[in-house]
Amino acid sequence: MRTRFGTVLGKRMLSRILVRYISCILVVILVLFSRSLSAQAANIDSYVRRYLHITEQITLDLDGQGNTKEFSPQQLSDGKQLFATNCINCHVGGATLPDPEVSLSLTKLKQATPPRDNINGLVVFMRQPMTYDGSEETYWCRQVAPRVLSQQQVENLAAFVLTAAKKAPGWGTEVFSN
Secondary structure (H helix, E strand, O other), X not given: OHHHHHHHHHHHHHHHHHHHHHHHHHHHHHHHHHHHHHHHHHOOXXXXXHOOOOOOOEEEEOOOOOOEEEEOHHHHHHHHHHHHHHXXXXXXXXXXXXXXXXXXXXXXHHHOOOOOOOHHXXXXXXXXXXXXXXXXXXXXXXXXXXXXXXXXXXXXXXXXXXXXXXXXXXXXXXOOOO
């Protein structure tokens, strides 16, 4: 009886040790995974998270012909950083200081010739800025050469502008009030 009792007790102890061991491994995995998620979340710009409400990939109009492209929160954060570095001097909050009649609101982007309310339309404009009616080159907006920003960087910048135009409160407001 002692041997049988000892064997049963041994199996229970072994079972408890095994459960504790597996539990410890699971806790370690969860901690590592949560650190990875918080590190990713930390890379998302607070403006992108708070005002654009972007926490996962979004799909944007690529060319106005039904083709789309996905952008991650990190790509939009990169686009926002590029906007802050390259565009904010003239486009504070989506307004256009040199020409207040032509903001970066979605309505104005759609009405431009050619339309600039899709990724390719904005990229073409940034690569070769044209007047709002598309009749001639403009020097109000700086040309973004491929040696300055890569294709992906310019697309990220365009994705940020389009997303802000769709979601950011007050983006592209033409009339500022107190």
